[in-house]
Amino acid sequence: VTGASGKPAKPLPQIAPDMAPFFDAARRHELCVQRCAGCGTLRFPARAICSRCLGREATWAPMSGRGSVFSYTVMHQAGHPGFAAEVPYAVVVIELEEGVRLLSNLVDCPLEDVRIGLPVEVVFDDVTPEVTLPKFRPRR
Amino acid sequence: MSRHPLRGAAAIAGLGLTPQGKVYGNSAVGFAVDAVQLALDDAGLVRTDLDGLLLNPGLTWGDMGMGSFQLQQAMGLRDLRLSATMNIGGATAAAMIQHAAQAIATGLCTTVACVFSDAPLKPPAPRGDKQSSGAAYAFARGWEQAYGYYGVNAMYALVARRHMHRYGTTQDHLGQIAVAQRRWANLNPAAQLHDQPLTLDEYHRSRWIAEPFHLYDCCLVSNGGCAVIVTSAERARAARKPPVYLWGMAQGHLGGDPADTLASGAVVAKEPAFAMAGVTLADLDVVELYDCYTFTVLVTLEDYGFCKKGDGGPFVAEHVTGPGARLALNTGGGQLSSFYMWGMTPVSEAIIQLRGEGGARQADRYDVALVSGNGGVLSTHSTLVLSRLAS
Numbered sequence: 001v002t003g004a005s006g007k008p009a010k011p012l013p014q015i016a017p018d019m020a021p022f023f024d025a026a027r028r029h030e031l032c033v034q035r036c037a038g039c040g041t042l043r044f045p046a047r048a049i050c051s052r053c054l055g056r057e058a059t060w061a062p063m064s065g066r067g068s069v070f071s072y073t074v075m076h077q078a079g080h081p082g083f084a085a086e087v088p089y090a091v092v093v094i095e096l097e098e099g100v101r102l103l104s105n106l107v108d109c110p111l112e113d114v115r116i117g118l119p120v121e122v123v124f125d126d127v128t129p130e131v132t133l134p135k136f137r138p139r140r
Numbered sequence: 141m142s143r144h145p146l147r148g149a150a151a152i153a154g155l156g157l158t159p160q161g162k163v164y165g166n167s168a169v170g171f172a173v174d175a176v177q178l179a180l181d182d183a184g185l186v187r188t189d190l191d192g193l194l195l196n197p198g199l200t201w202g203d204m205g206m207g208s209f210q211l212q213q214a215m216g217l218r219d220l221r222l223s224a225t226m227n228i229g230g231a232t233a234a235a236m237i238q239h240a241a242q243a244i245a246t247g248l249c250t251t252v253a254c255v256f257s258d259a260p261l262k263p264p265a266p267r268g269d270k271q272s273s274g275a276a277y278a279f280a281r282g283w284e285q286a287y288g289y290y291g292v293n294a295m296y297a298l299v300a301r302r303h304m305h306r307y308g309t310t311q312d313h314l315g316q317i318a319v320a321q322r323r324w325a326n327l328n329p330a331a332q333l334h335d336q337p338l339t340l341d342e343y344h345r346s347r348w349i350a351e352p353f354h355l356y357d358c359c360l361v362s363n364g365g366c367a368v369i370v371t372s373a374e375r376a377r378a379a380r381k382p383p384v385y386l387w388g389m390a391q392g393h394l395g396g397d398p399a400d401t402l403a404s405g406a407v408v409a410k411e412p413a414f415a416m417a418g419v420t421l422a423d424l425d426v427v428e429l430y431d432c433y434t435f436t437v438l439v440t441l442e443d444y445g446f447c448k449k450g451d452g453g454p455f456v457a458e459h460v461t462g463p464g465a466r467l468a469l470n471t472g473g474g475q476l477s478s479f480y481m482w483g484m485t486p487v488s489e490a491i492i493q494l495r496g497e498g499g500a501r502q503a504d505r506y507d508v509a510l511v512s513g514n515g516g517v518l519s520t521h522s523t524l525v526l527s528r529l530a531s
Contacts, residue, residue, distance in 0.1 A: 013283035023283075045283070071305075071399055073297035074351035079290025088348065091289045093298055093399070105287050116305045133286055 010082035012131050018046040021060045026132040029124045033100050035061040042100035065122030066139065067096035069106075072114050090114050094136050108137040144388075144416040148531050150241035151376035151383035153251075154183025154369030155491045160479035161332040163363045164263045168200045171257035171365030172211050179253060179367040184380030187215060190369075192222030192249040194240060196232035196482065198258020211255065221249040229515020230430050231391065231405075232256070233368075233483025234522035238389040240370035250371060256484045257365035292432070293358055295517045297350040299398045300435040304352060306402065306450070309438065311352060313453030315343040316460060317434040318356040318476055323462030325473025327501035332360055333477045357434045359475035366484035368491070373530060384494045387508070388417025388525035398518040404436070405521025406443035406512060417508075417525035421445060424525075425505040426493045427467060428486035430514035431474040440512055441469075468493075468503040483513035483522070494528040 015023050022045075025032035033044045038055030049056060072092040078084040090111060095101050106114060107123055120136035127133055156178030158171050166174070172195070180186060195208040204210065207225040222243050226232050233256055240252035303309050322338035325331035338356060346355040376383035392408025394401055414420065421444070429440045438452035446467070447455035459466050472478045472489035479485060490509040492498055498506075507529055513522040 010288070011285045013286035016282055019283055071298040071301045073294050073301060074348070075288055075290070075294060076348040076350065077290075077293075079288065080285060083288045086288065088351075089288055091287055091294060091298075103284060103287055103289055116301065127286075131286075 007085055008081035010086075010127075011080050012127065013133070018048065022046065023131065025060065025062075026124060026134050027130070029132070031063045031065045031122045031134050032060040033063055033102070034058050042098055044100050044102050063100070063122075064097050067094045067120055067136070069093070069114065069116055069118040069120060070095040070101055071116060074111055074114070092136065094120060102134070105133075105135045106137065107135050113138065143418075146241060146245055146389070147387055147416055147418070148373055148385050149245040150370055151373045151385045152237070152368050152491055152526070153371045153376040153379035153381065153383060154179040154181075154185060154367075155488055156180070156182055156365070156367040157330070157488055158365045160330065160362045160364040160481070161360070162261055164261070166259060166363070168198055168257045168259045169211065169214050171259060171363065172255050172367070173214050175257060175365030175367035176211075176215060176253045176255055179369045182381060183369045185251065185369065187217060189251050190217055190253050191220055192240060192243060192252030193217060193220055194222070194236040194252060194254045195225050196227060196236060196254075196256040197225060198256060198260070198482065200259045222252060228393070228520040228522070230432060230482045231513035231515040231520040231522040233487050234389070234511055234513040234524045235391060235483075237368060237370055237386065237487065237524060238391070238522065241386050241389065244370065244372050250375065252370045253367050254370060255365065255367045256481050258481075259363045260361055261363045291350075292517070293350040293353055296433050296435060297353050299402065299517060300352055300433070302399045303402050303435065303439065307453065309453040311344065312340070313438065313456055314352065314357055314434040315340050315354075316456045317431075317437050318343050318354075320456070320460045320462035320465070321431065321470050321474045322356070322477045324471050324501055325477035327463060327499070328472045328478055329499070331473040331478035332362065333473065338477075353433060353435075356476065359432045360477070360480045362480040364479060364481060366481045366488055368484070368487060382495055382528060383530075384491050385527050385530055386524065387527050388413040388415070388419065388523070390416070390523045392521045392523070393519065394521075401518070402439065403449070404440050404443045404512075404514055404518045406440055406523065409521050409523040410444050413523035413525055419508060419525055423508050424510045425468065425507050426471060426490060426503050426509040427469045428474075428490045428493075428509060429470060429512045430483065430486055431470055431476050432514065434476065436514055436518070437470065437474075439518065440514065444510070444512070463501065471498065471501050471503060483515075486511045486513065487524070490524070490526050494526055496528075
């Protein structure tokens with residue numbers, strides 16, 4: 001698969017049914033994570049069973065989209081040809097104000113500015129008409 | 141204090157280690173068969189002496205759920221009384237030895253082969269193919285691939301970065317571990333990087349993989365097999381090689397998020413293993429810690445209490461400078477510099493040291509050894525305390 005530039009396209013997410021609501025919300029430019037209907041625990045990625053109360057029922061809750069960088073790594077090897085032109089790039093774990101953590105990427109942030117604690121807010125990257133990826137940018 | 145019934149009940153009588161690294165033309169099953177045969181030869185035993193088989197299948201065994209039976213059939217083993225395919229990642233090797241010892245001590249069987257093998261490396265492509273030969277380890281999962289999050293390197297890197305943030309661990313600290321282990325490997329003719337010296341400066345200049353990991357923070361990838369024969373202490377004394385007695389053993393699996401705990405399961409496993417063995421840190425002559433990354437060694441040193449939690453960095457900078465240093469740590473070069481057989485790498489080196497077979501890298505004192513195994517991202521942990529002394 002090649003992108004418009006002729007370069008290999010980045011892989012699209014393989015969306016299992018339990019993660020579909022996350023990407024459905026992203027397409028609407030909303031950030032939602034799963035919330036246990038029993039005990040209210042937020043969890044990401046989606047899981048069938050709450051590890052706290054063992055409840056099976058869950059809803060999807062809208063998040064503020066604000067948080068900070070909890071950890072990060074700068075990837076220097078392309079695990080997929082679509083990332084070959086991108087390296088080095090950062091993969092980050094964002095801790096949202098609500099306390100739940102998400103794996104993501106930063107935009108509008110040079111690598112040298114990436115640090116633990118950096119305040120960020122969600123942005124939505126419409127990769128294709130069907131797929132939108134929530135990402136984060138530094139909050140000013 | 142009463143002696144634990146498992147202490148010294150079983151022993152390792154044989155070690156089989158195939159050639160390691162870029163060894164082609166053999167399959168994972170083939171390496172396993174070779175390793176078991178080598179271990180039997182080492183012990184002076186034959187196939188029909190085996191009545192137990194435990195297998196830790198490497199990645200290239202695939203998803204087949206009955207690997208130990210596949211290996212039994214491949215070797216023509218009959219009338220086994222113990223068989224299991226086990227996988228708690230790099231903690232499996234020491235855990236297999238624990239299960240074998242329990243089965244032997246309770247009379248379920250007498251002589252067990254514990255086996256790991258893998259063959260992820262492919263021969264170099266004829267031309268131009270830059271595909272990493274360790275591609276089997278470069279997996280991405282589902283939606284994560286869209287964010288460019290690939291492989292175990294990145295998973296560990298996120299945890300290591302937290303440790304650096306919380307405790308002030310530096311790149312130099314990680315580098316000290318890589319350099320020290322390479323110096324051991326330079327004394328180990330069987331090490332894949334035996335002929336390649338490494339300075340701290342070269343470590344810093346080596347290419348990044350996933351920051352904060354340079355190339356030399358990450359373990360090797362190896363084709364090969366390793367097997368260990370566990371039997372009763374009494375039978376082991378009749379074997380060809382000196383017995384390596386199992387003094388203490390335990391497991392510890394923390395659960396939760398390693399980015400929060402920043403700890404290995406040693407915090408759970410250490411106390412029961414040391415209590416069973418009747419040892420303290422001061423009794424350990426040789427220490428073989430699981431080292432998928434330099435960072436793993438640093439954390440594991442903390443969790444066994446060699447230093448205070450969080451002080452792993454300054455500790456390695458002072459005390460872990462390789463051969464001749466106070467701590468005989470990862471004396472074969474480990475998975476960073478010798479070969480990558482998951483938990484069998486530290487197990488095999490401990491056996492070699494306790495037999496006094498370390499050659500140029502032999503530790504001065506070698507009565508008691510500590511071995512750790514670690515699987516996933518600090519997810520699973522196993523501990524062995526081994527000795528060349530019966531009690």
